[in-house]
Amino acid sequence: MNETPSDLKFLDSHEWVKVDDNTVKVGISDHAQNELGEVVFVELPAIGDEFVSGDEAAVVESVKAASEVYTPLSGEVIEVNEALEENPELVNTSPYEDGWFFKLKVSDENLGSIDSLMTAEEYLSMLDGNS
Amino acid sequence: MNRTFLYESHQGLGSKFVNFSGWEMPIHYGSQINEHNSVRNSAGIFDVSHMNIFDFCGVEAKEFMRYVLTNDVNKIDDGSALYSVITNNEGGIIDDLIVYKFNNEKFRVVSNCSTFDEVNNFFESNIIKFDCEFHHKPSLGILAIQGPESETALKNILKLELSNYKSFSFTERNKLFISRTGYTGEDGFEVIGEPEELQNIWDLCISRSIPPIGLGARDTLRVEAGMNLNGTDMTIKNNPFESNLGWVVDFSDVERDFIAKENLLEIKNINKIKLVGVLLNEKGILRSGQKIIKKDFEGEVTSGTFSPYMKKSIGLARIPMDMSGNANVLIRNKLLNVKILSLPFIRKGKIMI
Numbered sequence: 001m002n003e004t005p006s007d008l009k010f011l012d013s014h015e016w017v018k019v020d021d022n023t024v025k026v027g028i029s030d031h032a033q034n035e036l037g038e039v040v041f042v043e044l045p046a047i048g049d050e051f052v053s054g055d056e057a058a059v060v061e062s063v064k065a066a067s068e069v070y071t072p073l074s075g076e077v078i079e080v081n082e083a084l085e086e087n088p089e090l091v092n093t094s095p096y097e098d099g100w101f102f103k104l105k106v107s108d109e110n111l112g113s114i115d116s117l118m119t120a121e122e123y124l125s126m127l128d129g130n131s
Numbered sequence: 132m133n134r135t136f137l138y139e140s141h142q143g144l145g146s147k148f149v150n151f152s153g154w155e156m157p158i159h160y161g162s163q164i165n166e167h168n169s170v171r172n173s174a175g176i177f178d179v180s181h182m183n184i185f186d187f188c189g190v191e192a193k194e195f196m197r198y199v200l201t202n203d204v205n206k207i208d209d210g211s212a213l214y215s216v217i218t219n220n221e222g223g224i225i226d227d228l229i230v231y232k233f234n235n236e237k238f239r240v241v242s243n244c245s246t247f248d249e250v251n252n253f254f255e256s257n258i259i260k261f262d263c264e265f266h267h268k269p270s271l272g273i274l275a276i277q278g279p280e281s282e283t284a285l286k287n288i289l290k291l292e293l294s295n296y297k298s299f300s301f302t303e304r305n306k307l308f309i310s311r312t313g314y315t316g317e318d319g320f321e322v323i324g325e326p327e328e329l330q331n332i333w334d335l336c337i338s339r340s341i342p343p344i345g346l347g348a349r350d351t352l353r354v355e356a357g358m359n360l361n362g363t364d365m366t367i368k369n370n371p372f373e374s375n376l377g378w379v380v381d382f383s384d385v386e387r388d389f390i391a392k393e394n395l396l397e398i399k400n401i402n403k404i405k406l407v408g409v410l411l412n413e414k415g416i417l418r419s420g421q422k423i424i425k426k427d428f429e430g431e432v433t434s435g436t437f438s439p440y441m442k443k444s445i446g447l448a449r450i451p452m453d454m455s456g457n458a459n460v461l462i463r464n465k466l467l468n469v470k471i472l473s474l475p476f477i478r479k480g481k482i483m484i
Contacts, residue, residue, distance in 0.1 A: 037147075037347070038164050040437040041416050041444075043463070059463065061416045063163050063437050064347055085414070 002030040010123035017072045027100040036062040039091040044080040058101050075104035135180035136326035152245035154181040163347035167439040174278030175344035176336045181244040189263030193235040199257050203381040209234045212299045215379050222391040223367040226250050243361050272329045277319030288335045316356025316478050354436050357474025364433040364447050373404035408472040409448045417446035425458035
């Protein structure tokens with residue numbers, strides 16, 4: 001079980017985001033990677049791709065199934081985690097650190113919607129409520 | 132939801148469970164990939180007690196089997212097993228199964244979990260014309276011990292010499308039914324018996340570090356072995372010839388009548404579809420439902436997965452007979468290159484492609 005960092009915000013579709021000024025890093029939660037099982041392939045967006053919040057931005061595939069990764073905020077992809085191409089299992093072993101997916105450049109205006117996302121505490125209690 | 136007698140053992144081993152046709156079964160015990168490779172490299176034990184066992188008994192038991200199965204039990208000896216399918220009158224596959232012949236008056240069939248009603252109805256409606264009875268045996272469980280070290284492992288546990296039992300033979304010893312069969316492409320055994328006896332074998336395997344294997348690895352092992360999963364690679368809408376199973380329809384004894392014989396003969400002569408292996412030459416994962424395309428020809432992936440042993444994506448696909456060589460697969464609006472291959476991908480630890 002990976003500790004859930006308190007500085008992250010979460011979506012109910014199990015993505016996390018970390019905001020650093022106007023740069024937003026996106027990954028999937030420890031719960032999500034555990035549900036998926038061993039990740040064997042990750043399809044990342046291209047640098048320069050522009051997304052509107054809710055768009056499908058990446059795909060994560062375990063042995064058993066493929067799942068979409070949705071972008072929580074609108075913005076432009078400025079960096080992707082190339083390490084996942086060779087080592088997709090980082091999503092399992094380090095979901096909140098080495099297993100991140102991509103970084104978005106988000107305008108001040110779009111950054112406002114971060115407040116609608118769940119805190120780590122709210123996310124964990126949502127998971128408790130589901131189980 | 133149904134549970135097998137080993138449910139608590141699975142829980143204790145850290146199993147993650149999945150609903151498999153109404154049965155709460157282990158999908159994996161931590162790592163599907165490690166479980167998979169244990170079976171390829173050494174040995175592992177599966178609980179497959181959710182599968183259905185039917186016993187047939189009567190002076191016309193052999194005649195009944197010769198009528199309802201596409202394959203012909205006449206070609207096997209007492210103490211041997213045979214893979215077959217059962218079809219409807221049009222030749223559509225109801226299920227695949229293994230039939231075990233004790234003698235001309237006693238047979239056992241093991242069929243899939245998900246098709247109990249269809250298979251039970253099929254036997255019930257056809258047995259009327261024969262001097263033969265059949266019984267479903269839900270109280271019995273099934274363990275599969277599979278992998279290159281399975282013979283040594285089981286020999287030590289059962290204190291029974293197994294080397295003289297060849298593939299697809301079986302024996303009965305000390306209330307256990309032991310067959311050299313499986314669904315992994317490796318050497319292996321399946322053991323049928325009462326829960327108490329099987330619990331003991333399970334516990335001995337675990338205590339000797341033979342790992343438990345979940346249904347996740349069971350699926351990737353059978354795809355590598357090029358074996359069909361009923362309901363996925365074939366359904367009632369498919370005939371055996373377009374399912375890589377022409378070899379289980381036995382027309383050799385012209386005197387033998389069996390269900391859908393005439394239709395199957397006709398299908399055999401006109402069939403233009405085949406079930407093959409596909410290997411993805413690029414990064415990505417094949418999944419069922421993806422289109423296989425080459426010029427004007429089109430087919431479809433029926434099973435697709437990541438192969439833990441080959442570390443590439445492989446699948447089974449139903450395609451036109453004339454399609455071969457390389458083709459494209461459509462994954463999320465992108466065309467990727469696949470190679471069309473004959474099955475299996477792997478047999479007894481050896482990559483065959």
